[in-house]
Amino acid sequence: xxxxxxxxxxxxxxxxxxxxxxxxxxxxxxxxxxxxxxxxxxxxxxxxxxxxxxxxxxxxxxxxxxxxxxxxxxxxxxxxxxxxxxxxxxxxxxxxxxxxxxxxxxxxxxxxxxxxxxxxxxxxxx
Numbered sequence: 001x002x003x004x005x006x007x008x009x010x011x012x013x014x015x016x017x018x019x020x021x022x023x024x025x026x027x028x029x030x031x032x033x034x035x036x037x038x039x040x041x042x043x044x045x046x047x048x049x050x051x052x053x054x055x056x057x058x059x060x061x062x063x064x065x066x067x068x069x070x071x072x073x074x075x076x077x078x079x080x081x082x083x084x085x086x087x088x089x090x091x092x093x094x095x096x097x098x099x100x101x102x103x104x105x106x107x108x109x110x111x112x113x114x115x116x117x118x119x120x121x122x123x124x125x126x
Contacts, residue, residue, distance in 0.1 A: 023049050027065035038072035039065075 018025075028036040039048055048068065053061050074084045 023053055027053070027061060035065075035069045038076055039068050042072040042075050043068065 024036070028039075036045075039045075043052075052064065052068075056064055071084050074087065078086060
């Protein structure tokens with residue numbers, strides 16, 4: 001019986017043989033090479049593989065890897081800012097604008113309600 005030969009993108013990129021218990025395999029599949037490329041470019045493979053993923057519980061590693069991929073992609077896409085911080089800032093501004101609009105509309109409804117209320121006060125509502 002021969003050993004299963006597989007080659008993940010991280011191992012190819014690092015020019016090393018991919019062991020069967022490769023720490024990258026669950027998080028950087030070979031059919032999505034861009035995920036590792038982004039993370040490697042921003043953080044470096046050794047930082048991700050040896051330091052970050054090893055220190056996290058196994059149950060959190062998938063989410064951490066997804067977050068790193070997203071953050072790295074954002075930093076590559078727009079290097080003038082700090083990755084996802086720009087998206088968070090834009091969303092925060094949009095939320096503040098929506099809250100201001102909502103407060104304005106509520107105030108307008110209150111004015112209209114108080115203006116119309118005396119005109120219709122002689123009608124009995126049941």
